[in-house]
Amino acid sequence: MPWRLKNREGADLMPLPDHHFLCARQPGFAAWWQGFLKDILDRYPDLDGMDFAEPAAVWKGKLACQCDICRKEIGAGLLRAMLRQLGLTPRDLE
Numbered sequence: 001m002p003w004r005l006k007n008r009e010g011a012d013l014m015p016l017p018d019h020h021f022l023c024a025r026q027p028g029f030a031a032w033w034q035g036f037l038k039d040i041l042d043r044y045p046d047l048d049g050m051d052f053a054e055p056a057a058v059w060k061g062k063l064a065c066q067c068d069i070c071r072k073e074i075g076a077g078l079l080r081a082m083l084r085q086l087g088l089t090p091r092d093l094e
């Protein structure tokens with residue numbers, strides 16, 4: 001299942017035994033989630049609100065999804081943070 005959290009080796013990352021969590025960065029998961037919310041809103045148009053709880057991107061310290069999308073986006077974020085510390089922007093690298 002490509003939507004599941006992945007470890008560095010590409011296997012499913014299971015922070016809790018017998019639980020598979022999904023990666024919010026996977027486009028298929030995001031599309032499914034949007035459809036799920038649309039179904040709820042269509043079925044319950046008078047709904048006053050929803051509690052989405054807090055999604056977990058990092059588990060137990062440094063344990064995080066390392067799917068291809070997360071690795072790319074987290075890597076880009078780390079690069080931006082390093083450049084910011086140096087007083088630079090990505091445009092300075094062009």
Ligand SMILES: [Zn+2]
Pocket residue numbers: 005006023024025026065066067068069070071
């Ligand atoms: Zn991911």
